[in-house]
Amino acid sequence: MDEDIQEGTSVDETSSIDIEVLNQLLSQYFYTKDEQAQMQNETSNQQLDNQDQLLVELQSINHNLETLQYNTQLNNNVVYLGLVVALAVFFLVMFYKFLRNFI
Numbered sequence: 404m405d406e407d408i409q410e411g412t413s414v415d416e417t418s419s420i421d422i423e424v425l426n427q428l429l430s431q432y433f434y435t436k437d438e439q440a441q442m443q444n445e446t447s448n449q450q451l452d453n454q455d456q457l458l459v460e461l462q463s464i465n466h467n468l469e470t471l472q473y474n475t476q477l478n479n480n481v482v483y484l485g486l487v488v489a490l491a492v493f494f495l496v497m498f499y500k501f502l503r504n505f506i
Contacts, residue, residue, distance in 0.1 A: 434442065
């Protein structure tokens with residue numbers, strides 16, 4: 404190992420260079436705690452954004468269902484009103500014919 408140390412450099416300088424090289428190599432394959440925390444924050448933010456988007460879509464679907472339910476009920480009411488009016492006209496005509504026979 405002494406053969407690798409060049410003249411004019413101390414042991415501390417060569418070991419710090421080795422540590423820097425080691426840190427560079429490790430940083431290529433592993434994340435630091437700060438990078439891991441940042442990645443977790445980004446993932447959490449993406450999940451929150453996705454949840455917000457899903458919530459907006461769910462509210463839109465809920466509103467559409469309420470509108471559809473209201474329109475269906477309105478259509479049913481119009482149909483029932485039409486049936487009642489038709490039956491009322493029918494009974495009035497029948498009652499008129501019935502009264503005409505006696506007059």
